[in-house]
Amino acid sequence: MEKIRVQICTGTTCFVMGGADLLLLEEVAVERWGKWGVTIEKFEQRVEIAGLPCSDACRQKDKKPPFAFINDELISEATIDSLLEKLEPLFFSEEEKSSMGRL
Numbered sequence: 292m293e294k295i296r297v298q299i300c301t302g303t304t305c306f307v308m309g310g311a312d313l314l315l316l317e318e319v320a321v322e323r324w325g326k327w328g329v330t331i332e333k334f335e336q337r338v339e340i341a342g343l344p345c346s347d348a349c350r351q352k353d354k355k356p357p358f359a360f361i362n363d364e365l366i367s368e369a370t371i372d373s374l375l376e377k378l379e380p381l382f383f384s385e386e387e388k389s390s391m392g393r394l
């Protein structure tokens with residue numbers, strides 16, 4: 292299975308607008324999804340998190356920082372909650388979602 296790529300902007304604007312908190316994504320995901328058997332190891336097998344220099348998304352007037360990408364989808368006003376919401380359906384298999392009652 293191909294890893295899900297999460298890129299978090301670490302440029303100054305994003306960083307001061309809340310991007311620094313996004314770097315806790317893995318920790319929070321494991322804390323919240325632990326009830327479904329997600330460990331750090333399992334998370335890291337499926338998700339690759341990386342910092343990203345400013346992509347100039349912060350210069351677009353219609354979008355607000357902090358920015359992140361999940362695979363190639365740009366997420367503006369990213370929060371841990373919004374990233375986990377986008378990640379959840381990508382992270383868990385149909386079988387897992389069914390046993391979690393998330394289908």
Ligand code: FES
Nearest residue numbers: 300302305345349
């Ligand atoms: S600082 Fe994040 S897109 Fe520019």
